[in-house]
Amino acid sequence: MAGKIVADQLEHSTAGTVDTQFVVNGSAKVLCTFNGTASGATVRTSFNVSSTDDDSTGQYGVNFTNAMSGTEFTPTGSNIGDSTTSLRTLGIVAGLNANTSSSINFATTEADGTGAYVDWTHVNTVVHGDLA
């Protein structure tokens, strides 16, 4: 049977004490790493993600299983061009449309100054904020 512990702090014997508010507020609520070059933005690893949208070249959406409490949460992102040591594929992840409580929409672009939308092989996004 599952149990429930209600506590304001967690104390480790050597590592210190943390207020449980940091566990609740500080945990990432959404993680998603996907292949932007594949049709459908194929997910490699995710947490609290119901689906991804492949809207167009370099334009994606990530939809949440459990919604956030509003739209003022914090999504961040990065990308990796490929699994080599080449620098040729570094790019930028940027918000494309306004957040909703259950999704984010963003684009990945060239880092060459053109701002062109580009599909990268590893696109990463993480969301922090309050769940509904």
Add this chain to the structure above:
Amino acid sequence: MASILKVDTITGVATAGSIAVTGEGNSTTTNLQQGLAKGWLNFDATGTVEARDSFNVSSMIDSATGQFGCNISNNMNNANPMAMYDANGSSDGYNLTSGETLGGNGPRAAIVFQTASQFKFHVYNDSYIDGNHNNVGIWGDLA
């Protein structure tokens, strides 16, 4: 009255590696293990590449100017964790995060290689350079 839970390890009952935490709005739960960062690193690359502070990082890699990496203590469960990297403040004080420099051959910082136990990062501003503030975050499932 504040309550303090004194423990060294928290383990789920039904599944050892899965504990639900009630969310801020009290209407749903989030998974404790999956939401936690599994590694983070702040390092100085201007001289000997060394960590200022870190979590779950066992050693640093200094491949060449502007080319670094780290090995982690507890491996991820596959080669597809989610990692982010940024760098700023090279030895000459140049701010790599300035938005005006993102075009052309301007500053770029990125993770360029990853396995379940190792990550490599590059920082570039017309050529590879050593920044004095480099930050890495790692999320995903531990082995």
